Amino acid sequence: MAGIGLDIMGGDYAPQVVLEGCLQALPRLADDTQLYLFGPLDILEGFFHVSDRNAGDRIRMVHAPEVISMHAPPVKALQQKRNSSIRVGMKYLAAGEIDSLASAGHSGALMVAAMQILGTVEGIDRPCAVTAFPQKSNHAHLLLDVGINHEVKPDQLAQFAILGSIYSKLIYGIDNPRVGLLNIGSEPGKGNTLYQNAFRILESHKAINFIGNLEARDFYDGIADVSVCDGFTGNIFLKQAEGMYRLLKDKGVEHPFLDQFNYEKYGGTPILGLKRNVVLGHGASSSLAIENMVLTAEKLAQIELATNIENFTSKV
Amino acid sequence: MAGIGLDIMGGDYAPQVVLEGCLQALPRLADDTQLYLFGPLDILEGFFHVSDRNAGDRIRMVHAPEVISMHAPPVKALQQKRNSSIRVGMKYLAAGEIDSLASAGHSGALMVAAMQILGTVEGIDRPCAVTAFPQKSNHAHLLLDVGINHEVKPDQLAQFAILGSIYSKLIYGIDNPRVGLLNIGSEPGKGNTLYQNAFRILESHKAINFIGNLEARDFYDGIADVSVCDGFTGNIFLKQAEGMYRLLKDKGVEHPFLDQFNYEKYGGTPILGLKRNVVLGHGASSSLAIENMVLTAEKLAQIELATNIENFTSKV
Numbered sequence: 001m002a003g004i005g006l007d008i009m010g011g012d013y014a015p016q017v018v019l020e021g022c023l024q025a026l027p028r029l030a031d032d033t034q035l036y037l038f039g040p041l042d043i044l045e046g047f048f049h050v051s052d053r054n055a056g057d058r059i060r061m062v063h064a065p066e067v068i069s070m071h072a073p074p075v076k077a078l079q080q081k082r083n084s085s086i087r088v089g090m091k092y093l094a095a096g097e098i099d100s101l102a103s104a105g106h107s108g109a110l111m112v113a114a115m116q117i118l119g120t121v122e123g124i125d126r127p128c129a130v131t132a133f134p135q136k137s138n139h140a141h142l143l144l145d146v147g148i149n150h151e152v153k154p155d156q157l158a159q160f161a162i163l164g165s166i167y168s169k170l171i172y173g174i175d176n177p178r179v180g181l182l183n184i185g186s187e188p189g190k191g192n193t194l195y196q197n198a199f200r201i202l203e204s205h206k207a208i209n210f211i212g213n214l215e216a217r218d219f220y221d222g223i224a225d226v227s228v229c230d231g232f233t234g235n236i237f238l239k240q241a242e243g244m245y246r247l248l249k250d251k252g253v254e255h256p257f258l259d260q261f262n263y264e265k266y267g268g269t270p271i272l273g274l275k276r277n278v279v280l281g282h283g284a285s286s287s288l289a290i291e292n293m294v295l296t297a298e299k300l301a302q303i304e305l306a307t308n309i310e311n312f313t314s315k316v
Numbered sequence: 317m318a319g320i321g322l323d324i325m326g327g328d329y330a331p332q333v334v335l336e337g338c339l340q341a342l343p344r345l346a347d348d349t350q351l352y353l354f355g356p357l358d359i360l361e362g363f364f365h366v367s368d369r370n371a372g373d374r375i376r377m378v379h380a381p382e383v384i385s386m387h388a389p390p391v392k393a394l395q396q397k398r399n400s401s402i403r404v405g406m407k408y409l410a411a412g413e414i415d416s417l418a419s420a421g422h423s424g425a426l427m428v429a430a431m432q433i434l435g436t437v438e439g440i441d442r443p444c445a446v447t448a449f450p451q452k453s454n455h456a457h458l459l460l461d462v463g464i465n466h467e468v469k470p471d472q473l474a475q476f477a478i479l480g481s482i483y484s485k486l487i488y489g490i491d492n493p494r495v496g497l498l499n500i501g502s503e504p505g506k507g508n509t510l511y512q513n514a515f516r517i518l519e520s521h522k523a524i525n526f527i528g529n530l531e532a533r534d535f536y537d538g539i540a541d542v543s544v545c546d547g548f549t550g551n552i553f554l555k556q557a558e559g560m561y562r563l564l565k566d567k568g569v570e571h572p573f574l575d576q577f578n579y580e581k582y583g584g585t586p587i588l589g590l591k592r593n594v595v596l597g598h599g600a601s602s603s604l605a606i607e608n609m610v611l612t613a614e615k616l617a618q619i620e621l622a623t624n625i626e627n628f629t630s631k632v
Contacts, residue, residue: 071503136566147500150508184463184551187387192466192548216555220563229552232508235500236549237556239532244560244577247536250452251573258569261560 001032002301003098006294007085008039009067010105011285015039019047021290033298036098038064038085064088074108086110090117093276099301102268102293104281111148118275123313127273128160130167131238134260137222139172144228147235154197157228161208163272164226166312170303180214180224207316267292270300277306317348318617319414322610323401324355325383326421327601331355335363337606349614352414354380354401380404390424402426406433409592415617418584418609420597427464434591439629443589444476446483447554450576453538455488460544463551470513473544477524479588480542482628486619496530496540523632583608586616593622
């Protein structure tokens with residue numbers, strides 16, 4: 001039985017669209033999965049009463065009356081709003097009342113709360129965000145970090161490689177995932193100082209099946225299962241795919257494969273390296289994106305992601 | 317009358333494909349444009365004789381018997397091979413014998429030769445590479461630097477902004493091009509230290525029509541004419557678009573608009589900030605890409621790009 005927490009005040013279209021997405025997710029969740037909704041009780045009660053879509057004993061409402069707005073300075077906002085949906089949800093997660101927490105809210109505040117209340121597992125300095133991209137192979141190509149750490153050290157890229165390898169194994173059953181270093185050339189020695197140093201660390205790391213530098217143009221060719229980069233580069237990479245997808249749709253390009261680039265289908269970015277399972281949603285999440293974010297959060301609980309990562313990293 | 321130089325030994329499929337691309341370009345060039353082909357004379361004569369496609373007085377062959385291989389260390393290779401096609405072509409360009417030079421060869425060697433033999437214009441520390449991307453608007457969105465400078469300083473991003481603005485005006489006739497800073501969020505203060513500092517410089521620069529940070533997901537929305545970033549980020553951005561285009565084509569997605577992402581149609585990347593006009597081609601250039609690279613080189617000569625940049629920057 002899994003308990004999934006959802007911050008109903010997180011996202012540009014919260015709370016309405018978040019609550020709709022949560023209702024859409026419900027029939028797709030396992031029978032014994034419970035949803036914990038964090039937000040002001042009047043909003044929660046109002047929504048379920050007015051819409052007459054009370055989902056009974058599968059939904060628990062947790063009163064969290066304060067809201068952290070999208071552009072607030074995170075550390076200060078968390079200090080001042082101790083009853084915000086993000087902070088209350090994170091407390092439930094830390095206490096083991098729920099197995100994973102999902103939010104499409106203020107990503108900075110979510111990460112600060114996660115670091116303050118949960119912390120990272122042994123051997124991991126910083127958590128990182130992972131996204132799955134379609135490619136020629138049947139399974140997706142994981143890229144991390146896609147946005148949390150804008151400045152990283154070379155050995156942190158090796159930590160991302162370990163996190164990504166564990167996740168690839170748990171999600172896709174890949175035994176010895178091939179790890180690439182996203183770079184501007186495929187030969188050793190390419191890239192700036194950070195990437196040159198990271199290459200050397202990755203190359204000699206026994207727990208990583210390193211295949212070398214991977215150029216962005218070869219990213220979709222099915223030659224790696226996991227790729228690592230700093231969070232600035234990864235975020236640009238991720239959002240460009242989203243931008244290009246949006247442009248092509250806008251210009252009338254229609255094809256089932258193209259829709260694999262629809263971020264709404266991925267619905268949220270798992271955060272790896274924390275002591276508990278956290279999923280970060282897209283700020284502009286639609287109800288479909290929220291629905292899939294909830295399913296991602298359930299998946300992380302089912303595969304016991306954080307526990308598995310902790311077990312592995314404590315042995316490396 | 318323009319003289320266009322082409323390094324026939326540059327590119328993964330040189331010289332055969334480069335020479336074919338050159339012949340394809342010929343009927344599309346202005347009547348009084350002359351092509352200067354730099355390479356070993358026996359190859360040049362062999363090609364034009366055997367194929368019986370002597371293009372008469374529009375083609376001049378310049379003997380440059382030495383070849384710089386794709387993975388040679390650039391500085392050393394240029395010192396040792398003083399009669400390489402890249403170096404001889406650059407000498408012709410510096411002497412004003414030709415108006416622009418195009419090469420799909422060793423990009424590092426081309427840039428070192430350009431810096432040693434041509435140098436940059438006043439006020440510009442480093443040359444940078446510009447690429448045009450399709451977007452919602454009728455004209456393309458220029459991004460620079462897409463790969464030359466892997467580590468830059470904040471004021472160099474402002475220099476890129478000036479170079480891009482001049483190019484946008486010359487190519488598309490845009491009077492006061494809107495300049496964005498490619499970043500991981502749209503609000504001021506986003507990004508790493510480099511981007512935060514660059515934001516402040518761009519914001520207060522009188523010669524730049526700065527519109528603020530531009531997220532990669534909004535890149536194609538037609539809200540900026542020119543965007544700047546460091547060459548590492550820009551190269552990843554450019555090559556991801558190429559990778560995504562290749563994947564979609566491989567999966568059977570067909571649409572005329574998608575083909576605007578076909579790099580072969582752009583054929584070469586103009587290098588801005590040098591004292592003379594240089595175009596850098598894709599290493600894996602097909603004959604179509606070479607054809608378009610030659611046309612780009614002609615275009616730069618016609619708009620007198622380097623001269624116009626020098627005139628502008630000397631006044632800023």
